[in-house]
Amino acid sequence: MTNWPELEQKYLMHTVERIPIVLVKGQGARVWDEAGKEYLDFVAGWAVNSLGHCHPVVVKAVTEQVQTLIQTSNQFYTIPQLRLAELLVQHSCLDKVFFSNSGAEANEGAVKLARRYGKLNLNGAYEVITVTGSFHGRTLAMVAASGQAKFQQPYTPLPSGFVNVGFNDIEAIKAATTDKTCAVMLEPVQGESGVNLVSEDYLAAVRAWCDQKGILLILDEIQTGIARTGTLFAYEQYGVEPDIMTLAKGLASGIPIGAVLAKEKAAVFTPGQHGSTYGGNPLVCAAAYAAVKFTIDNNIAANAKQVGEYFMDGLRKLQRKYPFVKEVRGRGLLIAIEFSSDIGKQVLMACLERGLLVNKVKPNAIRFMPPLIIGKKEVDQALDILDKALASIG
Numbered sequence: 001m002t003n004w005p006e007l008e009q010k011y012l013m014h015t016v017e018r019i020p021i022v023l024v025k026g027q028g029a030r031v032w033d034e035a036g037k038e039y040l041d042f043v044a045g046w047a048v049n050s051l052g053h054c055h056p057v058v059v060k061a062v063t064e065q066v067q068t069l070i071q072t073s074n075q076f077y078t079i080p081q082l083r084l085a086e087l088l089v090q091h092s093c094l095d096k097v098f099f100s101n102s103g104a105e106a107n108e109g110a111v112k113l114a115r116r117y118g119k120l121n122l123n124g125a126y127e128v129i130t131v132t133g134s135f136h137g138r139t140l141a142m143v144a145a146s147g148q149a150k151f152q153q154p155y156t157p158l159p160s161g162f163v164n165v166g167f168n169d170i171e172a173i174k175a176a177t178t179d180k181t182c183a184v185m186l187e188p189v190q191g192e193s194g195v196n197l198v199s200e201d202y203l204a205a206v207r208a209w210c211d212q213k214g215i216l217l218i219l220d221e222i223q224t225g226i227a228r229t230g231t232l233f234a235y236e237q238y239g240v241e242p243d244i245m246t247l248a249k250g251l252a253s254g255i256p257i258g259a260v261l262a263k264e265k266a267a268v269f270t271p272g273q274h275g276s277t278y279g280g281n282p283l284v285c286a287a288a289y290a291a292v293k294f295t296i297d298n299n300i301a302a303n304a305k306q307v308g309e310y311f312m313d314g315l316r317k318l319q320r321k322y323p324f325v326k327e328v329r330g331r332g333l334l335i336a337i338e339f340s341s342d343i344g345k346q347v348l349m350a351c352l353e354r355g356l357l358v359n360k361v362k363p364n365a366i367r368f369m370p371p372l373i374i375g376k377k378e379v380d381q382a383l384d385i386l387d388k389a390l391a392s393i394g
């Protein structure tokens with residue numbers, strides 16, 4: 001057998017700490033490694049494969065579209081793009097869509113849109129307020145937007161125009177707002193930095209503040225959107241509507257795509273001001289349309305809510321059994337457990353050995369973001385493996 005890790009050492013840049021298995025196949029909530037070992041996948045491509053691996057509706061849509069029309073450039077009308085935009089607008093509070101290829105790119109588009117809005121309506125205001133622990137992507141501007149020093153320090157000086165303030169702190173946002181502020185950008189649940197939930201009234205208070213100041217609220221729903229947290233979009237649970245929302249991860253259940261959605265008043269691009277060569281091409285849009293349509297028609301959000309609650313109950317039972325499990329938190333099927341010491345890697349490896357993939361989101365925490373189509377059976381299996389894994393450590 002080829003030694004794949006050796007090839008990785010030789011040929012790839014090391015931007016990620018690899019988990020030592022080579023995956024070759026996926027189906028539903030399961031993946032298989034090169035040796036044929038089966039794993040229950042509670043990582044799902046980092047919250048991407050929402051309908052599981054190789055879901056038939058996505059496979060069918062991609063197969064048909066790849067044989068019909070893949071890429072045209074955006075000078076031409078293409079039907080999958082229009083149908084997807086219509087579907088997203090009909091099922092959200094937003095009015096207009098721009099398609100990109102990834103999450104970071106969608107956020108770049110959102111910030112450009114907010115700056116355009118600032119030029120047109122707020123005397124050239126351009127600053128965007130973001131919060132500590134946020135994650136908005138890996139481009140230089142999004143590294144500046146993300147309130148995490150570890151992503152910023154290697155690349156200073158960073159693009160200007162971003163102000164990071166404390167998490168869950170409305171007063172900090174108020175204090176940072178000046179006549180240069182055009183928007184506040186937030187994740188409804190911070191995924192990448194550990195599944196940090198915003199307090200109940202925080203988002204509503206931010207919304208009210210943005211309204212009072214006439215500035216825009218951008219919600220980064222790249223991880224929380226498309227049913228992950230138990231509603232199609234997380235904002236629905238907070239009773240607030242964003243002016244701009246970004247999507248990516250679960251949008252096409254595995255095919256790379258991103259989207260910026262905006263209310264009519266904030267959709268201020270004019271031809272030539274923004275663009276993308278591949279963004280919204282027929283292939284990715286056909287996949288996304290199939291994935292979103294299936295998600296809506298089958299109320300996958302309700303399943304994520306129900307199964308998520310069942311999973312959290314099970315995790316809380318484990319917490320009572322293992323005192324070093326400090327906290328269980330989450331919404332829908334975006335869940336983390338935090339330990340009282342840095343045993344995240346050990347837990348991950350103990351789960352891996354027993355056939356469960358989880359994500360070490362912090363040295364002392366693991367995150368679960370399984371496909372949203374799982375049921376109690378998969379959760380029971382995961383809890384059983386986790387129980388044994390924790391017993392082997394504690």
Ligand SMILES: *Cc1c(COP(=O)(O)O)cnc(C)c1O
Pocket residue numbers: 102103104105107135136137138187191192220221222223224248249
């Ligand atoms: C993953 C993620 C991004 C970045 O998306 P990419 O597709 O990796 O560029 C941005 N924001 C949030 C909230 C994310 O979870």
